[in-house]
Amino acid sequence: MGDMNETGWSDVHTCAAMGYTKSIEKFVENDRSLLEQETADHLRQTPLLVAVSRGQKEAVSCLIHLGAKVNVTNSHNHGVIEICALKEFIFLLRYFISLDLPDLPVWRHLLQMLGSDVDKEIAAAGKCLKALTQESDELKLAWISFLNNGGVPAIIKVARNSVQDHVKIPALETLVNLIDRSEIQKALVTSGGIPAFLALLKSTNLQVVQISTQILRELSRVPDFCENLVQNQAISHFLKVLHSTRDSDILVPVIESLGNLAQSSQKLQATVGSFPGLVACLVSLFDTNGHPALILALTHAVSKIVVKDKGNQSAFVNGGVTRQIVNVVMIHLRHREIQMLENGANRLLMQMLKRSRAEFLQEKIAMALWALAGDSCETKREMANDIGVQILIEFVNSKSKELHFIGSEGLGVLAQGPLSQQEVIARANGVHPLVQLIRTSHEHIVLSVIRALRYLCLGVGYIPHEQNQQTVLQSGGVPILVALLAHSTNEVIRAEAAYTLASVSLGFKETLDEINQNLDFSYVRILKMLYSSQPLVQLTAGSALACFAYNSLHQQREIAIQGGVRLDCFLPFLKSAEEFYRCLAAYQVVILSRVISDEIQALSSATGIKLLVDLLKDSKSEEILALAADCVARLSHTRAGVPAAIVAVNAVDYLSTLLLSKSEQVRGNAAIALGYLSHDHKAERLILHRCRNDPYLMKVIKFYTKRLRLATTFTEGWQHYRKVGLPPIGAGRPSLVHSRSHRNNNQPLITNLHLEENGSIAQSDSTVNEEGDLICRSSRTDTP
Structure with a gap:
């Protein structure tokens, strides 16, 4: 043997x-x-x-x-x-x-094999590590063993090794498998991975460069690492790559990294935008043969670099970014339309969007326009308004996930604010296709749709839009939202679904009954999210509970029976330095004060009201001022005693001052809040006094409260003041009806440009008379 x-x-x-x-x-x-x-x-x-x-x-x-x-x-x-x-x-x-x-x-x-001096052994070890770290049922925790055994430093050592670059590839791909994990990212940065992978961008092996850009892109998504990247000359390295290749698989992650760097902080945003030659390089990458993924990356990056940075915005405009975006779609247009693009590129881009029914072309134009709108809610609203409700609904009904997202986002922003287009969207049958879109497998679209439905069903001051609520119910939206609340693996989606369910059912007994009869629905699911590790999930869950409890003793009892809430859930937010956290938490503790078991109702209510009014007084953020005014508007028609408490801490004075804000959202929300407070006798006297001294304030209140019923004694008091006599309205007040393009001059306030079939340009200008009515006139010019 x-x-x-x-x-x-x-x-x-x-x-x-x-x-x-x-x-x-x-x-x-x-x-x-x-x-x-x-x-x-x-x-x-x-x-x-x-x-x-x-x-x-x-x-x-x-x-x-x-x-x-x-x-x-x-x-x-x-x-x-x-x-x-x-x-x-x-x-x-x-x-x-x-x-x-x-x-x-x-x-x-x-x-240890990775440290060999034999190329064959290094490559073999890398291939095995790559295979073992790919997601599989057998090795779901492989990344922990890899990390604990010094895997990250070993890969970095390979990256710095003098062996031929093609030998390094399998080992580097191992890191790509794991780079989405925060522990791996932190180990990579602390082990000197940033300079190592930036150095690999100089490689002549395109696959090595591509892998390196993917890893650096993931690191750039973490704001804490961005300063380190910039200190290691990442922008310079990225710019050299942009100049040296036209491979979209390399360009896209580099461009996304630059956008992430700009998004991480205002300081780095300015650094990226002012880096010599970068703006010109990015603008030049918009070409007629651009890959769709490249165009999308460029538009998103430009949006991040320019948002709220006037210097960067000017640099891109002066660099001809709009013209380049036009060039992306020019190849698809008729010759005579090309001749018309001497001026007004943004406006004509919009016209191209409306004329074309080719989904591919629509997708490119829409992505470019939406990226140029930036992150500001007001600029997005202006862009969505320019695109139009009907086209946004067509986007939702299309087969393109990019158009699905833009359509949902556009309808969502139009449904928000004091001049909401909820009714316009309802008449255009925009709610039903949104409900159907919730079934998509793309989570970012699901989140967008859920929020859009909430805005469509609930306006400023928590005023329900009954027709849209009815449509959501009839379209089968309630069981879908309940299923997302109960079974989604994404905690943010669960919280948002809960909030939208509350909005769809507020004041609508039929929907509320269907929700409560669904076996998957329970307040316990929402209460558990108050203890989430994600602050925004906690706050959204709190908003959902507050919405269910709003002016409903029955729902408040149900929440209390199923566990109630504790003040401890809100204290970190009430004491937070973040105004957004304080604002939402302050509102929630007032509404939920009856179901907060560890605090006296009056104390929690008083605390929340005081915090909200302090924000109206002290905040410098238009977003926070608009949100705080909206919260006050909601509270102003809730249980007895709350409006009086709001008035007692000088809220009327602060809200009246906000009527002069340049922001429509701030101005309108403040007007709506004052409209509700007009039913309180003390508030009525205070508001009338302010308006008597400055009649423009009453114009603002009436302009934004057309859907509300002001107190009878308030309107009678104002009629009396008009008979007695009022001082003239001073100059320089914010215009209540304006357009983006004519905000700062004396030209007609609204201009609509469209292309006639014969190639001429037809233009209609609109202005507004003293009573707020639109007056239109038209003209026609020949094609240049």
């Missing part, structure tokens, strides 16, 4: 190579020394090493079970792990990992 044949093998070696487990067991039972018998050839292998080298898993398992040593090596100093790596036996490596034997540290051996 132990005798060697002419090849230097005994019978036990042959059985191991062939996988004859029964024979192996018999041989070892007769002579246990055969377990470690080495071959007499140049490799000097034990039966276990022979079985491994032939990929005989059952023989390997049998030999280990019989007691074979697992840490033996052959004459090349290769053990079982090294042999598996060189032969790429991933199934055996997974088997050894599952055994978790102390004498066989799989990860450590593979990572």
Whole structure:
């Protein structure tokens, strides 16, 4: 049995190579020394090493079970792990990992192979690590073992190694598999990975460059790492890449990285925008042959670089970014339309969008326009208004996920604010297709649609739009939203679904009954989210509970029965330096004060009201002022005593001052809040006094409260003041009806440009008379 044949093998070696487990067991039972018998050839292998080298898993398992040593090596100093790596036996490596034997540290051996001076061994180890770190049921926690065994420093060492770049690729791809994990990212940065991968951008191997850009893009998504990237000359490296290649697989992550750097802080936004040659390079990348993914990356990056930075905005405009975006779609247009693009590129882009019914062309134009709108809610609203409700609904009904998102976002912003277009969207049948779109598999679209439906059903001051609520119910939206609340794996979606369910059912008993009858619905699901690790999930869950509880003693009792809430959930937000957190939490504690078990109702209400009014007084943010005014508007028609408490802390004075704001959202929300407060006798006197001294304030209130019923005594008091006589309205007050293009001059306030079939340009100008009515006139000019 132990005798060697002419090849230097005994019978036990042959059985191991062939996988004859029964024979192996018999041989070892007769002579246990055969377990470690080495071959007499140049490799000097034990039966276990022979079985491994032939990929005989059952023989390997049998030999280990019989007691074979697992840490033996052959004459090349290769053990079982090294042999598996060189032969790429991933199934055996997974088997050894599952055994978790102390004498066989799989990860450590593979990572040690990466430090070899033999190219073949480095590449083999990299390929195995890449395969083992890909997501699989067997190795869901592989990244932990990789990290704990020093995997990240080992990969960085390979990146810096002087071996040929193609040898590095499998090891670098291992890091790509894991780079989305924060622990891996942190280890990479602390181990000096940023300069190592920036250096690889100089490689002549395009695959190495592509992998490096993917890794750097993931790091740039973490604001804490962005300063480190910039300090290591990342912008300069990125710019050189942009100049050196036209490969979209490389350009896209580089461009996205630049956008992420700009988004991380105002300081880095200015640094990116002012970097010599960068703006010109980005603008030049908008070309007629651009890849769709490249165009999308460019438009998003430009949006991040220019948002709220006037210097960067000017740099891009002066660099001709609008003209380049036009060039993206020019190849698809008729010649005579090309001749018309001497001026007004933005406006004509909009006309191109409305004229074309080719989805590919619509998608490109819409993405460019939406990116240029930036992140400001007001500029997005202006852009959505220019696109038009009907086209936005067409986007929602299209087959393009990019158009789905833009359509949903556009309808969502139009449904918000004091001049909401909820009614226009309802008449255009825009709610039903949004409900159907919730079923999409793309989470960012699901979130956008859920929020859009909320805005369509609930306006400023928590005024329900009954027709849109009815449409959501009839379109089957309630069971879909309940299912998302109960079963979505995304906690943000669960919280947003809960909030929208509350909005759809506010004041609408039929919908509320359907929600409560659904077996998957429970307030406990929402209450649990108050203890989430994500602050925005906590606040959204609080908003959902507050909306369900709004002016409903029955729902408040149900929330209390199913657990209620504790003030502890809100205290961190009430004390937060973030005004947004304080504002939402302050409103929530007032509404939920009856179900807060560990605080006296009056105290929690007083705390919340005081915080909201302080924000009206002190905040410098238009977004926060608009939100705080909206919250006050909601509270002003809730339970008895709350309006009086609001008035007692000088809210009327602060809201009246906000009527002069340049922001329509601030101005309108403040007007609506004052409209509700007019039903409080003390507030009525205070508002009338302010308006008597400045009649413009009353114009603002009336302009934004056309859908509300002001107190009768308030309107009668104002009529009396008009008869007695009022001072004239001073100049320089914000215009209540204006357009983006004529905001700062005396030209007609609204201009509509459209292309006639004969190639001429027809223009209609609109202005507004003293009573707020639109007066239109038209003209026509020949094609230049």
